[in-house]
Amino acid sequence: MKAVQYRTFGGPEVLEIVDLPEPKTFADFVLVRIEAAGLNPADLAYQSGAVDFLVDSLFPVTPGWDLAGVVERLGASATGFRPGDEVIGYVRGKAMHYGTYAEKIWAEPHQLIRKPKNLTWAQAAGLPVAGLTAYQAILHSLRVTEGDTVLVHGAAGGVGHLAVQIAVAQGARVLGTGSEASQAFIESLGATPVRYGDELVDQVLKIVPDGVDAVLDTAGRGSLATTPALAAPGVRAASITQSLTDYPGTIAVYLKLDGEDLTGLVELVESGKVTVHVDRAFPLEEAADAQRLLAGGHVRGKVVLENRRNR
Structure with missing residues (x-):
């Protein structure tokens, strides 16, 4: 072979x-x-x-x-x-x-x-790997539920684009960061796109003046450093990039093989909520x-x- x-x-x-x-x-x-x-x-x-x-x-x-x-x-x-x-x-x-x-x-x-x-x-x-990582980050680490507002950094990437869809399936309002070229793609996933850069905080607060309830970092590069400026009280933050020092209290997401999670992920895909x-x-x-x-x-x-x- x-x-x-x-x-x-x-x-x-x-x-x-x-x-x-x-x-x-x-x-x-x-x-x-x-x-x-x-x-x-x-x-x-x-x-x-x-x-x-x-x-x-x-x-x-x-x-x-x-x-x-x-x-x-x-x-x-x-x-x-x-x-x-x-x-x-x-x-x-x-x-x-x-x-x-x-x-x-x-x-x-x-x-x-x-x-x-x-x-x-x-x-x-x-x-499997990206989907399980996104599923466990959104459902277990951040405990996203209906009515939450979630910010996903790196929303166009492998884990990010799945995390956006899973959060939307949970009934959350989702904002996704990405480059100018990725804005239309992020919007197609069900998220409101926002651009990386110095104006990120202003963009987010124009959309959600009261701040976001949860932040998922799939991009690294200091993304979580903006969290205090755009967070609602009690914000939950998680990272798959181990950029834990960018925001105190950030939950590290470590992928584990879990049959129930894998089954739940497949069911979301077969229901048409995630692709x-x-x-x-x-x-x-x-x-x-x-x-x-x-x-x-x-x-x-x-x-x-x-x-x-x-x-």
Whole structure:
């Protein structure tokens, strides 16, 4: 099978396409033929070696945690799926070694769930990591409910564009920050767009004079520093970027695999309240170019890889 690997830390330039034998694993795993794999900023961070102090990397490493694909075979004791089932998954081991930038992967059944019927393979591949992060940030960390006013920094990005839709589905009024070029896209998600920059606070307070009830930072770059100037009393703030010093009391959002949350996310998608925007899909062989686009920081929604040889 084809896979993408790196043998040393670095940027997109360290990626190479290799031929590997079909992977082997334990009897309680499920073999998935990967139709598409989502890219995430975490891929770049781990690949660069920036977080090597946290997680072991067993070289060579195949990056990637997101997948959408078809169950090809079950281990002798695996349950919950049948060959031919269409699934999505957040597949992550205890060390960086096996990943989803590949044509096939073994996964534990609890890492998989049915693919939403109304998403393409590319869209579905972009859902698990970004979608779960957004879902847990909005529902658990910020506890957004009907009537809240929520400000999402980085509203056009992978996590941001999903967080906007999830907050809207909760009945919240949502404002989303982004570049001038992203304003129409943010509005299409159901949010009121506001531009980054020195006039951000004035823009927000013109729309909501009493301030916002919750702030989600998906962008970093000091976004939360404006919170005191635009917050309603008792504001809740959370960040997926770990920019916790920008506003005291900010909740750090750490993604965890949770079956109930993944089910809830899929149900939101199948109800038509949430969808995944794919900025661009690349063939597996162009993984380095896909990473370069993601690293550029101007992506709307998700970047994905497609295994076009499987079709």
